[in-house]
Amino acid sequence: MTTVTVNLGAASYEIFIGEGILNGVGEFIAGKFTPKALLVTQKNIFDAHGRALTDGLAAQGIAYEVTFIPDGETAKNLREAEKLYTRAIEFGLDRKSVVIALGGGVVGDLGGFVAATYLRGVPLIQIPTTLLAQVDSSVGGKTAVNHALGKNLIGAFHQPRAVFIDLQCLATLPEREIKSGLGEVVKYGVISDEKFFTYLEDNADKILNRDLQALAHVVRRSCEIKAQVVAADERESGLRRILNFGHTLAHAVEEETHYEKYRHGEAVAIGMVGAAAVSLELGKTSAKNVARLENLLKRFKMVTGCAGLDADKLYRVTFRDKKTVGGKVNWVLMKNFGTVEICGDVPEAVVRKIFGGLCNGNQNQR
Numbered sequence: 134m135t136t137v138t139v140n141l142g143a144a145s146y147e148i149f150i151g152e153g154i155l156n157g158v159g160e161f162i163a164g165k166f167t168p169k170a171l172l173v174t175q176k177n178i179f180d181a182h183g184r185a186l187t188d189g190l191a192a193q194g195i196a197y198e199v200t201f202i203p204d205g206e207t208a209k210n211l212r213e214a215e216k217l218y219t220r221a222i223e224f225g226l227d228r229k230s231v232v233i234a235l236g237g238g239v240v241g242d243l244g245g246f247v248a249a250t251y252l253r254g255v256p257l258i259q260i261p262t263t264l265l266a267q268v269d270s271s272v273g274g275k276t277a278v279n280h281a282l283g284k285n286l287i288g289a290f291h292q293p294r295a296v297f298i299d300l301q302c303l304a305t306l307p308e309r310e311i312k313s314g315l316g317e318v319v320k321y322g323v324i325s326d327e328k329f330f331t332y333l334e335d336n337a338d339k340i341l342n343r344d345l346q347a348l349a350h351v352v353r354r355s356c357e358i359k360a361q362v363v364a365a366d367e368r369e370s371g372l373r374r375i376l377n378f379g380h381t382l383a384h385a386v387e388e389e390t391h392y393e394k395y396r397h398g399e400a401v402a403i404g405m406v407g408a409a410a411v412s413l414e415l416g417k418t419s420a421k422n423v424a425r426l427e428n429l430l431k432r433f434k435m436v437t438g439c440a441g442l443d444a445d446k447l448y449r450v451t452f453r454d455k456k457t458v459g460g461k462v463n464w465v466l467m468k469n470f471g472t473v474e475i476c477g478d479v480p481e482a483v484v485r486k487i488f489g490g491l492c493n494g495n496q497n498q499r
Contacts, residue, residue: 135349137356139272140364141292148272148296148356150349155182155299158233158258159189165294166256167229168195171221173244174235176201178262181305186235186260197233198224202243206392209243209278211287217247231256231294237263237310238270238397242285245276249291259293262302264314264348265398268321268355271296273363273376283453284384284392290368298356300349309396311343315433316379316398318351320405321358323426324375327470329354330429337432375473378465379405382488385450386439395436402435403491410487411479412466422469440494447488448481 134151149157162170170190174183179199190197200220202208221232232255234244241259248257261271277288303311322330332350333340339347359376366373383404386395395403409426412418430437439447451462461477468474 135353137353137360139292139360141367144292144367146293146295148298148360150298150300150353150356152301152345153185153299154297155185155260156189156192158186158260158297159191159193159195161295161297162190162195162231162258163193166231167227168193169224169226169230170195170197170233171217171224171226171230172197172199172233172235173217173240173247174199174201175204175240177204178236178240182262182299182302183235186233202240204239206239206279206284206387206397209239209285211278213243214247214250214278217243218251221247221251226251226255228252228255231258233258233260234271235260235262236266237261238266241266241271242275242277242288245274245291245293246278246288249276249289254291257291257293259296261296261298263306263310264303264352265310265317265396266314267298267303267352268314269317269359271298272356272359273373274367279392283450284388286453292367298352300345300352303343303348311341312433312435313396313398315340316401316405316430316435318355319426319429319433320376320378320401321355323405323467323470324378324465324473325358325362325471326354329358330470334429334432337429341433374463374475375465378467378473379403379408381451381462381464382407382447382491385447386442388450388453389442389446395439399436402430402437403439406430406437407487407491408465409467410490411464411483412468414483414487415466415476415479417474417476418467418469422467425470426467438491438494440492442492444485444488444492447492448485451484 137148232248259271274292277285383400
């Protein structure tokens with residue numbers, strides 16, 4: 134097992150990465166918190182991975198309540214949060230009890246939001262079971278639910294006390310979930326580390342074939358990059374905004390397709406192509422860089438356009454993005470691999486041109 138530390142002073146915590154480590158969660162909880170845990174998960178995830186976790190809890194004398202939430206992004210809402218509050222109250226969860234989020238990004242976001250707001254905040258342990266959640270959403274303390282008018286608009290920062298990443302969980306994932314997670318993985322290479330981007334290029338086949346050594350490096354390096362960014366800017370007041378590369382368009386694509394057509398990482402891939410194209414149009418990056426990014430996404434068999442969507446609607450939806458301030462969308466734009474910048478004055482004509490190309494299926498036309 135390896136560890137990555139998220140350095141946040143008194144709120145620092147460890148990301149534990151290994152194989153078959155879920156049984157050790159109970160030992161981590163014992164003696165630190167009230168021996169009582171609300172386990173938020175989904176039935177199929179619990180059936181695949183829950184027994185190792187709960188056996189470890191029981192062995193340490195920790196009482197637990199298993200609560201299932203529906204599948205899909207639409208489960209991230211205040212109605213489902215209220216159901217979890219009710220279960221927590223009925224179970225007698227106190228301020229030193231633990232909420233455990235076992236699952237993908239939806240489980241982590243919703244479970245984390247409940248932990249952040251129940252009794253004004255209780256301890257949270259994240260156990261991400263998808264590649265996307267392991268490399269991104271479980272780390273950094275962002276929790277949220279969706280509103281009918283936009284994704285993740287209701288939320289709070291609430292750092293976990295620990296993150297347990299069991300690489301064995303990746304063996305049971307559908308191929309589409311692996312590819313979705315790779316959307317966020319590629320992002321880290323663009324925003325922070327060209328060496329890592331090159332590693333992805335050199336090992337794309339191994340990664341797609343779930344070579345455990347390659348996946349371990351991908352997860353560890355992604356967590357290291359995110360931990361560094363979060364440690365420097367916990368509340369997204371500056372540097373942390375670079376983690377949103379590709380997300381402005383991605384969230385609009387997800388909303389316009391009612392969170393049904395694209396996985397989050399797939400939408401991020403489309404969003405990165407769009408952001409790179411905007412960057413090229415403004416002269417901030419080279420055509421070679423854009424082509425290199427698109428080629429890697431295609432090697433990972435990811436969608437790089439959103440043909441059939443309405444470009445005008447996508448443009449309007451971007452203004453509901455959380456990064457919009459004073460009516461200006463703060464775009465994260467690509468310069469070189471490892472270097473991006475925040476730009477709040479991207480001309481409307483440029484954005485509409487790029488969106489039009491993506492929606493018409495000719496994203497490679499500049």
